[in-house]
Amino acid sequence: MLIRTPDGVVEVSSRAPGNHMFRVTSGSTRTASSRPREPPLSEPRPIMKPMHIVVAAAEPGTWVLQVVSANGERAGQELAVSDEELPGVVVQREEAAARAGVQPPVWTWQDTSVPAALLCAAGVWVTRCRDLGLCATILATASTAPGSGALDDAGEPRPLDYRPVLEPADPRHVPGPRPLAAASNQGSLFAVAEERGPGVTELIAELAAQTSACATSRNPQRLERLLSLESQGALVAAGMRHRGIPWDPAVHEQILEDMLGPRPTGEERPQRMQELAEQVRAALAAPTLNPDSPVELLKALRNAGVDVDTTRAFKLQEWTLVNGQPQEQRVATVAPVLEYKKLSRVFSSTGWHWLDTWVQDGRFHPEYVVGGVVTGRWAARGGGALQIPKYIRDAVRADPGHALVVADAAQLEPRVLAILARDDALAEASRGRDLYESIAQQGQARGSELTERSHAKLALLGAMYGATSGAGGRFMPQLTRMFPRAVGYVEHAARVGELGQQVCTYLGRWSPAPDPEWFEVQRATDTQAGERRAAQASRSHGRFSRNFVVQGSAAEWALAWLGHIRQGLHTAGMDAELVFFLHDEVMVHCAQEHAERVQQIVEHAAEQAVHTVFGAVPVEVPVAASVVTSYADAK
DNA sequence: CGGTAGTGCCAC
DNA sequence: AAACGTGGCACTACCG
Structure with a gap:
């Protein structure tokens, strides 16, 4: 099979498993110093221009709608509707399109979260949307990127010609977390738009500006796809926030009681922590010590002969070892401190206060911030949804008669790297379910030094x-010999970043340029200290850029995965809903009898996502999906 | 008093 | 003060 790609023609053989290769017939292996190649060919995928319905937030509680035809012109009259009427209009348009067998409209608005919350509450399905705010952010960064820093073929040969109509909002600076207790007083979990947003005319102009900006891109199809996936992500995020993660407060309280003792009645520490605080004071002979104060604690530790310069658990643990063996006396000194720290973390970040604040009616509703991370990953706000600790996961329980389908992509990033770098050897390893194990086996077969799974993992990460030193850096030479293209790819990104230039993901999301201060630091090399600072900042931005290309492209796969799952669940028409997402992991809450079907949908969506983002590539991204009742049992 | 830098730890 | 990326958040200490 021959496939046209930006690189030229790539042959993907499908004769036998293990024989799939990136066969690049033009272009050469990229090295760390090589420049981006000539402009690529467009991917041969016809774009069917859809109809848009622009939705502008007017006076509080009202919306103005305008149909915009595929050529960007107004079609028909404006329609003003209230919050209550909006869902009905959406249903009518979606159903009309379905009946007629035509593409549904693209609901086009400044910010998905507000209208989507209304629609979720009304149980209304939206097939496609365009989040102009999120797309503007992507395009604004792309439009500043100089061609000299272009890393991938999606890269622009020149700054993208994007003239925004709307002020691009920084997604990381929108209002902070709103605990449910405050919001639910009004009977809604969501803030309703308080101010009049941009009008229909401005939204239409912005849509046009974005469309023409994409057309000036080196690879319009990829960039359009990115904008479409980002918008789809906003729909997924709104749905998940609305539904929330099923959370059993009784189980949660039981975990707390087992670890900390009974719930304290006042402001005092839980019983177990009070006891431990006393033990710490005794062990360190510091009767008035507040173990929550790192400054006091460090002082007390040093007075007690514990030779550390930080109170980090990791360092304390290390200190107990003498010649690699735990020394009894040292362990006894430090053990209460370590135990106290552990429980203090449990109490402060997942304790009763957290439970009261974030769990209402058996659901935890974090807010997802699409594009909240520069790489395109999502951020989350409110209750720490990015860091639900392992020890508390048992509190995540399916409703009676329901199940949780929990799935994560195994070693997503190295697999994505194989695609980015068109590295056949790494692609071959990706065909195993355990990529690191495959590498170790390849190493054995080829007589390389990289023969252990744990080493392969460390090296690749x-x-x-x-990594330049330690376990990660140690295996780099072997890794480079086995996978020169993959290593070369990330090395190249690092070199570009060290120069202060921008890099981009597969679909064309650009890394931000460094601050003006960064460039100041680069110039201030007249002293030795300045020289050191400059080199340090340069390497740091290099590491960021190196990681950006992989993490950001992986995030694009994840967006597509979510989108296909959302669509798949809807098409199947089951009692099944996405309730959680974290980088490379999803959770679906569904009726017990649907669990197996959901599992299939989630697995199939992973395959679809590879194709949606990367096209036909000889790399697999397997997902491990388990059906459980408790999140603690996943994996 | 509120804002914020520093510290430390959780997740991927 | 983890060599090595991206985040959120709680707590203390400090500052205006």
Whole structure:
């Protein structure tokens, strides 16, 4: 099979498993110093221009709608509707399109979260949308990127010609977390638009500006796809926030009681923590010590002969070892401190206060911030949804008669790197379910030194994070010999970043340029200290850029995965809903009898996502999906 | 008094 | 003060 790609023609053989290769017939292996190649060919995928319905937030509680035809012109009259009427209009348009067998409209608005919350509450399905705010952010960054820093073929040969009509909003600076207790007083979990947003005319102009900006891109199809996936993500995020993660407060309280003792009645520490605080004071002979104060604690530790310069648990643990063996006396000194720290973390970040604040009616409703991370990953706000600790996961329980389908992509980033770099050897390893194990086996077969799974894992993560020393850095030479293209790819990104230039993901999301201060630091090399600072900042931005290309492209796969799952669940028409997402992991809450079907949908969506983002590539991204009742049992 | 830098730890 | 990326958040200490 021959496939046209930006690189030229790539042959993907499908004769036998293990024989799929990136066969690049033009272009050459990229090295760390090589420049981007000539402009690529467009991917041969016809774009069917859809109809848009622009939705502008007017006076509080009202909306103005305008149909915009495929050529960007107004069709028909404006329609003003209230919050209550909006869902009905959406249903009518979606159903009309379905009946007629035509593409549904693209609901086009400044910010998905507000209208989507209304629609979720009304149980209304939206097939496609365009989040002009999120797309503007992507395009604004792309439009500043100089061609000299272009890394991938999606890269622009020149700054993108994007003239925004709307002020691009920084997604990381929108209002902070709103605990449910405050919001639910009004009977809604969501803030309703308080101010009049941009009008229909401005939204139409912005849509046009974005469409023409994409057309000036080196690879319009990829960039359009990115904008479409980002918008789809906003729909997924709104739905998940609305539904929330099923959370059993009784189980949660039981975990707390087992670890900390009974719930304290006042402001005092829980019983177990009070006891431990006393033990710490005794062990360190510091009767008035507040163990929550790192400053006091460090002082007390040093007075007690614990030779550390930080109170980090990791360092304390290390200190107990003498010649690699735990020394009894040292362990006894430090053990209460370590135990106290552990429980203090449990109490403060997942304790009763957290439960009261964030769990209402058996659901935890974090807010997802699409594009909240520069790489395109999502951020989350409110209750720490990015860091639900392992020890508390048992509180995540399916409703009676329901199940949780929990799935995560195994070693997503190295697989994505194989695609980015068109590295056949790494692609071959990706065909195993356990990529690191495959590498170790390849190493054995080829007589390489990289023959252990744990080493392969460290080496690959090290390559993507920019490790230079320690376990990660140690295996780099072997890794480079086995996978020269993959290593070369991330090395190239690092070199570009070290120069202060921008890099981009597969679909064309650009890394931000460094601050003006960064460039100041680069110039201030007249002293030795300045020289050191400059080199340090340069390497740091290099590591960021190295990671950006992989993490950001992986995030694009994840967006597509979510989108296909959302669509798949809807098409199947089951009692099944996406309730959680974290980088490379999803959770679906569904009726017990649908669990197996959901599992299939989630697995199939992973395959679809590879194709949606990367086209036909000889790399697999397997997902491990388990059906459980408790999140603690996943994996 | 509120804002914020520093510290430390959780997740991927 | 983890060599090595991206985040959120709680707590203390400090500052205006």
